[in-house]
Amino acid sequence: QQPVQSPQAVILREGEDAVINCSSSKALYSVHWYRQKHGEAPVFLMILLKGGEQKGHEKISASFNEKKQQSSLYLTASQLSYSGTYFCGTEKEYNNNDMRFGAGTRLTVKP
Amino acid sequence: NAGVTQTPKFQVLKTGQSMTLQCAQDMNHEYMSWYRQDPGMGLRLIHYSVGAGITDQGEVPNGYNVSRSTTEDFPLRLLSAAPSQTSVYFCASSRDGLYNEQFFGPGTRLTVL
Numbered sequence: 001q002q003p004v005q006s007p008q009a010v011i012l013r014e015g016e017d018a019v020i021n022c023s024s025s026k027a028l029y030s031v032h033w034y035r036q037k038h039g040e041a042p043v044f045l046m047i048l049l050k051g052g053e054q055k056g057h058e059k060i061s062a063s064f065n066e067k068k069q070q071s072s073l074y075l076t077a078s079q080l081s082y083s084g085t086y087f088c089g090t091e092k093e094y095n096n097n098d099m100r101f102g103a104g105t106r107l108t109v110k111p
Numbered sequence: 112n113a114g115v116t117q118t119p120k121f122q123v124l125k126t127g128q129s130m131t132l133q134c135a136q137d138m139n140h141e142y143m144s145w146y147r148q149d150p151g152m153g154l155r156l157i158h159y160s161v162g163a164g165i166t167d168q169g170e171v172p173n174g175y176n177v178s179r180s181t182t183e184d185f186p187l188r189l190l191s192a193a194p195s196q197t198s199v200y201f202c203a204s205s206r207d208g209l210y211n212e213q214f215f216g217p218g219t220r221l222t223v224l
Binding site: 002030032040041042043044047087089091095097098099100101103104 | 151153156159169201210211212214218
């Protein structure tokens with residue numbers, strides 16, 4: 001039931017774009033995205049709900065394809081501060097208290 | 112606001128020992144959770160609480176107990192530590208639902224020998 005993230009790792013130069021995918025074998029109600037820097041706590045980025053709109057702020061946005069049971073996180077014109085591990089969490093039903101997290105995608109942005 | 116605090120930051124136990132990981136939040140959040148994070152596994156929910164006096168099991172509850180006597184505190188007890196419980200433990204809280212915009216504490220790195 002754990003969602004599958006791809007790629008497992010990606011290395012970028014500053015200013016390049018990246019896409020991180022999160023896929024589930026089950027129908028989804030919501031997808032949550034978090035970023036975790038090395039040795040720190042995960043930090044919430046955004047939630048995408050079934051039937052909802054694409055979310056985003058500044059240069060980080062995400063989409064949720066309900067039919068494909070997949071979400072994608074888009075990082076545009078990456079900055080050094082974007083480095084970290086990105087996790088998606090997925091819920092199958094509203095308020096079921098059964099979110100599962102993916103194993104993470106390690107993003108490294110180099111100058 | 113301190114947000115979510117956890118103590119201790121590091122702990123080494125011997126097999127069979129018991130201990131309590133402390134978690135406190137000052138944001139008046141109803142929802143609190145405990146996760147463990149292992150390499151390649153992502154975060155896994157151990158126990159959660161939807162309010163003072165109400166707790167329930169998550170994905171991996173065996174070997175752990177929790178209680179929630181106040182809104183602020185949500186301690187996690189390891190009953191008899193095992194090497195398989197070596198992990199990084201995160202506490203989280205949220206306001207509008209268990210998973211809505213969770214705020215995580217800094218984590219406790221536990222090693223069981």
